Amino acid sequence: MSKEDVKKNVTGQEAPNPVTIVGYTNEFSVQPGQDLHFMIDTGSSVYTANVVRLSGGMPDPDNSIFLPTEPVTADCAGEYPGRRQITAPGSYAELPLPENWMQSGEFSAQLWIYPTVPVYDSIQTVWSARSADGISGAALALETDGRLALSLTGGCGQSVIVRTDSPLKENIWYSVVLQYAASTQAAKLCVTSRDGWKADDGLQVHTAAANLDYSSVALARVLLAADSDPAAPGRTIHHYNGKIGNPRFWGELLPEELLPEVLVGTDGNSIVPLADYDFSIDIASTRLEDLSAGGYHGTLHQGGTRAVTSHNWNGEHLDYRHAPKQYAAVHFHDDDLVDAEWEIDISWKIPDDLPSGIYALKLEAEGSVDFIPFFVRPLQGTVTAPVLFLAPTNTYLAYGNERLFKFAKDYLGEDYVLPSQDVYLDEHPELGNSIYDLHNDGSGVQFSSRLRPLLNIRPHYRNWRAVRHFSADLYITGWLEKRGQNYDVATDEDLHHEGVHLLSPYKVLITGSHPEYWTRPMMKALEQYLANGGRIMYLGGNGFYWVTSLDPDRPSLLEVRRGNSGSRASDSPPGELFHSTTGESGGLWRHHGYVPQRLVGVGTSALGGGSATGYQRLDDSFKPEADFIFDGIGENEIIGDFGHAAGGAAGDEIDRYDLSFGTPPHTLRLATSTGHDDNYQFVHEDQLHTAPGQGGTANPLVRADMTYFDIHGGGAVFSVGSVNWAGSLGWNNYNNNVVRISDNVLNKLLL
Known part of the structure; x- marks a missing residue:
């Protein structure tokens, strides 16, 4: 696809609302009293900046201008002179x-x-x-x-x-x-x-x-x-x-x-x-x-x-x-980028009384609006709510500035309109790649840095597949906001550094929609939290999948080596599987003993796209011990046959219950998705040989399973097995059966 094709969105239409201002912060996660710095680039002579709290996902992803935000009083708000910043990629x-x-x-x-x-x-x-x-x-x-x-x-x-x-x-x-x-x-x-x-x-x-x-x-x-x-x-x-x-x-x-x-x-x-x-x-x-x-x-x-x-x-x-x-x-590589090294334009000391949550610096210039998100956690060692939402920032970073939109023409109709952020990315290759891209020499990208503008980590971004990742996770926090639930926010990076001490004080841990990239310290922390009677709502799919490292000396830098198995964008070359930053062997966590089914009941089964489906109740959902989950749900009611992500709660990347992979035997298999088309293909790592009938409805293992099991000591795990669950939470202004089930489970786990 040529640059002109990308700019005109395959259809000859010009991209709406062209991006004229971008920026980034020096940290994803901050706490009260900490200084946060913003680096901003614009061709406009002047721009305005304001701090907002992101209080939910896009009510209408086709018209992202209506984004739920709350203004925050900040002494950094105001009008600033614009300037150009220089990015110089290329390692040496x-x-x-x-x-x-x-x-x-x-x-x-x-x-x-x-x-x-x-x-x-x-x-x-x-x-x-x-x-x-x-x-x-x-x-x-x-x-x-x-x-x-x-x-x-x-x-x-x-x-x-x-x-x-x-x-x-x-x-x-x-x-x-x-x-x-x-x-x-x-x-x-x-x-x-x-x-x-x-x-x-x-x-x-x-x-x-x-x-x-x-x-x-x-x-x-x-x-x-x-x-x-x-x-x-x-x-x-x-x-x-x-x-x-x-x-x-x-x-x-x-x-x-x-x-x-x-x-x-x-x-x-x-x-x-x-x-x-x-x-x-x-x-x-x-x-x-x-x-x-x-x-x-x-x-x-x-x-x-x-x-x-x-x-x-x-x-x-x-x-x-x-x-x-x-x-x-x-x-x-001539396109390596660890740090854009822009100069600071705006600094803000996080107020001592600012509640934990997801915030952004809202930038406006010449009709263009950008949001630079950041996550405010409580002071280290303190908690302010019984629920912790763990923002999957490693996943955000892994996908940061992914350029798979270049292949959109092969997958989508001629009426598809490319987001303005992707048009901007295509025009600015110097902003670096995601680990789903290839370097200019054809080798796989193994590092991703947060010290650069990341155009797809934006609350108003919808990519060529669906509402995904950060913008989708705002439906999860939006659900918590809608129900008036007090919650704290922390990031993958916080958990990586603090381990189980971060999780232990919370009654309930809620994941994001795609917690795919976990480090070993994170895996150990989750394992210990559950062993101590922790309670988790895994509201996503394809979680706990890739061995991931954060550079001990440069925690802004994430490393992933794909190995030679799993659904991957590139192979690790012979002899180059071990991470340079930590010495860990790369590849899939399941090959290192951390099989997701053993932790949360379900693990990755299939990857797809295009369309999504709902869930049908199974026999376990009618057992007395599952009554609380389905309170208010009809016997034959389809769960989540709607949503902002591909039209259904079960889709994109989906997980299954499987006793042979270590799903605890007492796990309740509550509901399952049906009717996935042939776009949904069985994951490579589960196939010993290729054969017909591996995808879609031809393969009974291509499904998303909803599960629940109790843990000795008062703990419990509820899993939905689908990336798209979050996109259905926000449907109909958070008034739907996906919300009802989520409410029922959270109410129980908070007791």
Whole structure:
């Protein structure tokens, strides 16, 4: 789909209400007394900002202007001058080599490179060393035709380029040696592949005469995977896609007889390197260890994936901690983004008396409205209500800025109108991806950051599938507001850091509609909470699914490695399943012993879209112990055959009761969905082989089950097994049988 197709929503219609102002906060979760900062970008000369409480979901998702909000008195409210903020994606490393490194006129370097897309629409800089003006120095880069080129520029402006005769191939490791010597007035570039025994991948040596004067060149920046921008000092350009491993640098010319051994990595230290980087050390960090006496330790910026296989990986170890020397590489991408690094525009100290809840900074500029959401929790160690709503912020972050709308034309009718937020995202690729997208080199995205505008985490956003995630979860809190139920709000990040201590004081824990991404500390906390007699209303589907990590040093950064099973957007490459930030093995929680059925009675069964259905009551619903749940519900009444999400309470991603997966034997299977069409396909992980009849009504396991079971000690678990339950709560102004059942259960659990 072209950009113009996206902008015109497939139908030729212009998107309504174009986005003219966006922003983000430094935190998702805040508490009274804490400072919250907002970073805002707009082309408008002036905009207004106000704080609002989000008191419910969209009454009419087709007309999102009518959003239930309550004004909040805030000293940060007012009119502000607009300005543009700059976002510079692309991961790179900074290596603080001495500024006089090149001044003797003799220098050498060796590094391993693994280009993932050598033929590209722009230059990709593998390594650069530049003076303050960005002109003098050297650079090793892939040209647009895939050829590797060494360019050298002396202090007086003399320059020379040495390049390979043929392009490098993708996904092959190459060893590269580059050097210059004023004594010989020659520049040399040597390249060989790891599989150099192959006829067409043998050693290539390229030289060029060069009389360059480096005596006055003072290096300001030495970079991997980027070049310095001479027009904007401190900025980087021409980012590289691919892996780089263990660069070494010498302040002299390497003897000719050593070059073969240096190229294959078996020598080079007989002449002591000025800097000798070992990327296998401290893989969880952004630090790049220099083994030399100089200690010129480097730093990664804007990401770069570690715990990736290097040139010497032999497949014997899949956990990088068992063979770190085989993981001495970093995978760089030109679209990585860890922090947009915008400047602060508005700050607000959360008032001491502000109730816990979901809030937003409402921005208005030139007829455009944006909401920057944030979650106010009680002071740590205190509670203000018997109910806790746990906002699934890990899920929000995992899907943050997902660009699957580019495939909307393949799934939807010609009358579909793309949301303005998605139009804006398509026009601004610099805002980064979700972990459902692919990098520009085709590799799967493994990290997502909240330190950037996230256009689909908005109360007035409806994507190409349905009302989903954050905007859908507002129907859950809207239901609590409508019934006058006091509740506190906390986030996944809060639970990750505080564990069961966060949950223990609450009588009832209520999940969001799609609590898919849970960390190990969160799973342990939930397990302990239930073991202690906790009570949970799992009002969603496809929950507790992916092994997820939050970077201990940068909790704004979420990591997910898909592995090779489950319904996923990409595969983990061989040997790259373990999370770099925590060392955990990625993939599905069920393969690590946390099977959702054991925790909450149901687990993921099928994924679908388009349409949804309601639930039919089953025999267990008529047992005396289930009477309280169905008080006011007719014997043959269909539950939730309506809703703001695809027209039904059972849909999108659905979970089933299954004793073979550990559903507690005393669990009541109360109701089930029927009539799902063939868009709903049985999950991959439950199939041992492919066969007809795996989807829709042909497969009796494609269903959403509503369940309930008691826990020793007074606890209980109620599960609905569907992402779409939330969308039905808000139907008919919260007056429907989905609300009635939810009310009945919550009333019981609060006793």
